[in-house]
Amino acid sequence: MAKAPRLKITVINLLCLVVLCRATESPQYEVVHAESDFEIRHYRDATWMSATVNELSFQKATLFGFHRLFQFIQGANLNYSRVAMTAPVVTSLVPGAGPLHSSAYVVRFYLPAKFQDSPPTPLPELNLKPYAWDSHYVAVRKFSGFATDDIVVKQAAKLATSLSLSPWANATSATHYTYSIAQYDPPFRFFGRTNEVWVDVDASRFAGKASF
Template structure:
């Protein structure tokens, strides 16, 4: 089951994202860069709509595979509208704190709804364990990293982001414990599983509110919009 699922997932993801000339050719959520350092950015993301599914597992990699399997069924037409939905990036894996092994046995896997459906997404089937999430404007710290995102490195990447933030005016982002059910951090994956070199991943940490981002943007007028 595990090996077959892994192979199926690789083929499924490749079918929808492989062959694209670049990550930029696929729709992604829009944001404004509020502040940039050599190893991280502070971004103000616009309000957006996502499809999410919870997964209980001690493995980040396995949880991502299982969650994307459900999301792939949705984008292939397993929804109330029978609508096929184009692939977007990134695929998010939110790590939710818990009392399980490694303090991370709960995950939320998310798919960004294409612009065409942002205001009215195809509704998930009742028994699909998928949920439509409407995000308000979000302030996020993002740190890029390369290679494959896997169990052995995602926590290290999150710790590296926290360490970088502690040296800046944005240190308070990590001073607030996430509420029950909220992500401690999120791994954003942009690349096809068949892409070996130049893979694009990020670790995200969200501010409790977007007010700090918006105030900084209005004060500096230096934001850069990314669409």
């Protein structure tokens, strides 16, 4: 019965140790449109390492997924390579019938430039896969505090409302994920935390809506 709490404490401790060295690499993007409560970004092609987690809770999925990713970046790969910490860690919701409208999540770690073209191969037992992120547009809403199960649903709903009242009302893309949560800070940072809700938007609707 105490296995899950012990795992939680262990992962938090690992996160604290890793993120003490502030992340210096993040996926590259350009802001192409800005409103008072959201912005549209154009992200470049990028390679991530991903962990699929069958879990109803966003918080638990992020915890368990990052635990596997942490092992990978600490050398649990066929190359025995240590991978520098980056930001953000992104958790994407896979649509389903659960209480948060999800039955699974995908937790992603952005690979540093050194490994973008040739990621280390994860050990098979970690069940991780490289994810090629094609260049695309994303609607982004920032929020502070801790990203809990309740808060991420509310923040995603606020972004959806903002988009519905903007020129981007019908521009959300038909992807496998309804939204993603990007987290930039370690768990021991209690103030000034940065989180974001991401929703893909259709690039074909980009013309005429940008404000450079």
